Amino acid sequence: MNCDGPSRAHAVRDADRLENELLDKKPLYTEAEARAEADRCLYCVDAPCIKACPTQIDIPTFIKKIASGNLRGSATTILEQNLLGYSCARVCPVEVLCVGDCVYTAWGREPIPIGRLQRYATETAMSGSASFSALLPRRRGAAASAMRVACVGAGPASLAFAGTMAREGHEAVIFEKGAIAGGLNATGIAPYKLHAEDAQREVEFVASLGVEVVTGIALDASDAPGRISAKKLLDTYDAVFLGLGLGVDTTLGIPGESGAGVVGATAWIERMKLSMNREQRFEIEGKTIVVVGGGNTAIDVARECAQLGAARVVMVYRRGASSMSGYAHEMDAARVDGVEFVAHARPVAVVRNVSGAVTALRVSGPRVSGTPSDVSDYDLPCDLVAVAIGQSKLREVATYFPGVELDDRGCIACDPTTGQTGHAKVFAGGDCVNGGKEVVNAVANGRDAARTLLERWSLKFARVSPSSGGQAAGA
Amino acid sequence: MADLSIDFAGIKSLNPFWLASAPPSNTGEQIMRAFDAGWGGAVWKTLGDPVVNVTSRFGGIDYGGKKMMGLNNIELITDRPLDVNLREIREVKKRYPKHIIIASLMTESKRDWQVLIQKCEDAGVDGLELNFGCPHGMCERGMGSSVGQEPKLLQEITSWAKAFARTPVLVKLTPNTGDIVEPGLAGVAGGADGLSLINTVKSIIGVDLERLIPLPRVANGSTNGGYCGPAVKPIALHMVAALARERGITIPISGIGGIETWRDAAEFIALGSTSVQVCTAVMHYGYRIVEDLLEGLNGYLDSKGMKSVGELRGRAISGYQEWGDLDLNYELVAAIDPTVCIGCQLCVTACHDGAHQCIFTGADDRPRPPHAHSLGLATAPKPPRLGLVAGDRVPWIDEPECVGCNLCQLVCPVAGCITMVERRKGPKETWNDRVRAGRDKISGGIRESEP
Structure with a gap:
């Protein structure tokens, strides 16, 4: 031995x-x-x-x-x-x-x-x-x-x-x-x-x-x-x-999901921790990132991106904040890091431009919170979508x-x-x-x-x- | 605003707060800053033939994250030439005529005492304090505590000083003695005008466990030092009170020993001190602490409707009695307030391991521990008491078995959670009453089983 x-x-x-x-x-x-x-x-x-x-x-x-x-x-x-x-x-x-x-x-x-x-x-x-x-x-x-x-x-x-x-x-x-x-x-x-x-x-x-x-x-x-x-x-x-x-990370199963610009949360975290070097910070720095999910992995990805210099990080969750499985103290810390939170938004498609690059995540939900009857599709512009809805x-x-x-x-x-x-x-x-x-x-x-x-x-x-x-x- | 001024054997001080003879009163420059901060007087660092000091000189005891609960020192009397000290005394008295300077003195021969007293009084001091207290260094040369521990010697030197002095003479006592009353009475017999106590307690502050040398370390050795600071306050309070209630002690007392806050000072005054002297707290935090001493004592006197500090003096002395005069029928039972209990259960373990096994947890009745208790069940409250904070972790008390010792209240971290409820057993009866009535034999004694 x-x-x-x-x-x-x-x-x-x-x-x-x-x-x-x-x-x-x-x-x-x-x-x-x-x-x-x-x-x-x-x-x-x-x-x-x-x-x-x-x-x-x-x-x-x-x-x-x-x-x-x-x-x-x-x-x-x-x-x-x-x-x-x-x-x-x-x-x-x-x-x-x-x-x-x-x-x-x-x-x-x-x-x-x-x-x-x-x-x-x-x-x-x-x-x-x-x-x-x-x-x-x-x-x-x-x-x-x-x-x-x-x-x-x-x-x-x-x-x-x-x-x-x-x-x-x-x-x-x-x-x-x-x-x-x-x-x-x-x-x-x-x-x-x-x-x-x-x-x-x-x-x-x-x-x-x-x-x-x-x-x-x-x-x-x-x-x-x-x-x-x-x-x-x-x-x-x-x-x-x-x-x-x-x-492996669970996928959303929506149009446009496969391809560059959409990552599974745990796979991305592992790559960031073990494989990415400091020069690759440009992948995050100044970018807009949408994180899908309401658990602790979603909060981790969002906070990591925010701390690595993302211009904007938006967490998208299909239900209300009180239903999140992520810890309240972690979410509070994410807000301090500058993470935005969009509740009651269900991803429906990843929007890509002619060259195939991600430009937005299209979601379905009330445009203004508190008016659940006013449900419509709208786009959250972004450069990267991180999917954190489980493994x-x-x-x-x-x-x-x-x-x-x-x-x-x-x-x-x-x-x-x-x-x-x-x-x-x-x-x-x-x-x-x-x-x-x-x-x-x-x-x-x-x-x-x-x-x-x-x-x-x-x-x-x-x-x-x-x-x-x-x-x-x-x- | 109560009147804080005092008259100590004819020494009129703006307030009862004096710097004790120690490093904070080493130089005129320091003392003037202390007076600016609000101190009423200062006992100058002990004068005599200059000495040579060692390094290091201080050692501290920290407790529970708090620094310097106790301080020990092996520093000797002043190491500055006498004429420098005298010149500074003159200067301070000229610039601060209303403030009190008392010269602490230590020397050997009668002739030296005479010269030293003469020079200090010529420099304008308001009084003299004979240092018969230091338990380190100087005592090895026949001075300091070696005088304070010999009442006859103390009396004789005091009488020399009184013969030479025109200003009041205070005798500073060492606590390193069997009964503080003996040297106190010797001081009175020698003609002293006041007593100062306590000087420091003979001590070893600790051991350097790496080098295995006691502290404070001087090269590869150390020596016994003088212990002071908050840790010695209870010792000092007892000694002050023991003298204050002694019929033969007819002169004022300057209380010393661990005074840091106005509460400490008020306690010393209530037990008979006319002035109080402070050293360690100033060494720790500086002269500025006098602001709280003045404000706090003033506020306390106002709250008690006392118009002067003199009204507080000695008010607690009559409460200091012999054990045999305490009331055996006064009974206390602990009570836990479930609305504020936090459920730490420190009272439970303290009672079970350190006291009398009468605090329990849980909803069930418990058999009483057999020793020293009436056998049977301790009955849990029904329904069980649920705490607002601690839920079902609130302990309960087996009230018939509680001896009212107070330990639970002492360990409880929540103010007001545990109270001691008074339950008188009968009219007052003391042990001495029982002795007088022939009822002082308790069953279960040493010779009970003899035929």
Whole structure:
């Protein structure tokens, strides 16, 4: 097993990448800032913030350790519950999770900035120690009884699953079809929250626990080069975890959609983060961009374009603002970035000129908001249309693994607590199960599936109790 | 506008706020700026034969994000030539005739005390303060706290000073003593006109955990210093009160120790101080804090209908009693206001781990912990109390078991959320009453199981 780190042939290194133009909206605290905020924490008993965290991090405890200067202990408290506590600190919608339930919030006071403190603890501790091993020592596994597990897809769910297994001395390998591990943390998170190289560093941390990450291997019906079959996985490993994520961007299905000037949101974000360089900023700068959708991906694209210098960014949503699935605090931030919002507008066609370039998105809706009877088609002039109305489901997986079934949404059906699918050896978690939620939900899925297996194998992990979200297992 | 002026053993000051003898009163230039800011007087940085100082000299204790809750210093008395200090005293008194300059003094031989007192009084000081307090450096040479800790020596040197002095003589006491009343009475016996206290508390402020050397570090070592600042205020309040209520203490007191706000000052005055002296707060924030001291004390006196600061002086002394005179039948029970409780439940853990196990959460009745309690159920309120802010996280109190200790209220972050409700058990009865009536034996004692 390769314990030194993942296969990093394609690791993100190019500092000239366009995403690096977008700086942290919430930079790393200084020590004085972190201590000042940590000292404000009331250290609640049976704290509501813990209950609001999908991975049940003991938040008051890690914060008090920041206040005392015990940063390694603070990071360990976080990582024991959430191996991806670093990226979660930066990408979690804390406003609707831990911070939303901070007692200061209901009190009408400024809540504790838990995400930023969690970043301070994890980032400082991870960069401070010579090796990751001091943060989260690998438990002494009984080599003779070590099991072998494989994960498909190298996103947060698989990383949490594999890392949890590896810490207990089991062999864990992750197969990733793309060139870069980390999943949406590497390819999809808005750069002002997390850059791809930061996500890569976290993958290195998980790998240091004993996880092997193999890129360029896709799940398939055959075992041709660059592919691996379900049969081979089931034959080779004691358990398989499916952390596949979602498929390609959903399209609008309207005239004029295919061709240059219309992009799928996640595909565009991945290209912007990983492939575009600073010189390609001209594709956005000074341009007018229409973003279709009302979810958080739509808001991300809109904010990214606005911050990259677009002349105008317009979000188009078919229903009213109150129906949006995107978070209100993100939409507020988008407005601050200068994003405009058009509600009750249904795209009907992409308008192109004689040379084929996009000139407008034609929508149907009331021209003046509040007069729903006055519905007509009208054009929103633009240079680029970004479609952010969801991603397809990877339905073919069900045909690969006997017993694995899809639910009526097309997601992998599994026990919501354990991640167990219809196949005894196959577990699943993350977006491919929940249809697209937060990184922290994926981490909880992967961790709890691993804890379920550990308990089942009952090597020496009798204390593991995934449903209670209690202490991690082990010696 | 209340009258803030005071008469301290004949020293008439515009207000009770004096700079304590310390770095803020090191030079005439500083003291004149302090007077411009509003200070009524200054006790000049201790004069004597000039010394040599070390670096560093200060160490601080931070708490909960707040800097310098306590300060410790190993600086000695003035390191400037005496004639320079005297020239500046003359200059300040000429330009600020209504402001008070008191010379803090420290020396050894009787002859030196005489010369020093003579020179200071010739320079125009309004009074003298004998520094019998510093617990570092000078005490190793037989001065400072080494005098303050020996009542006979203190009395003798005080009587020398009184014999030489034409102006009032204050004796500054060290808290590094078993019973502050002894040196206080010795000062009175020596003829002192006033007492100043407390000087700093002998201390080590901390340890540099990298070098494993105490702080403040001087090269590869340190020494014990004098501790002051907000952290020492309770110690100082007790010592001031102990002297103020002592029948034999017939002279005014200048209260010192952690005074930063007008509230601190008012507390010292209520416990018997005529003037108050400030050092650490000025070292932290500057002379400007006197504005709040003046305004705040004035506003407080006005709100209480007191026409002068003299009306406040000593008003809390009679409330300082022996434990044996406290009312055993006065009972308090904690009450939590569900409309403002935020559900942090710090009171629950404080009560369970640090007090008497009578605050609970949830809607269910709970068995009472068996020790020190009447066995049985703690009864939850029905219907359960839902908080406006905290919902079902509002704790409830097992009222029959609450001992009224106050800890829950102390840890509660919400002002007014936890109140202590008075429930008198019966007419006043003190421990001393019980002793007098022969009812001071409580069952369960040491010799109860003997045949």
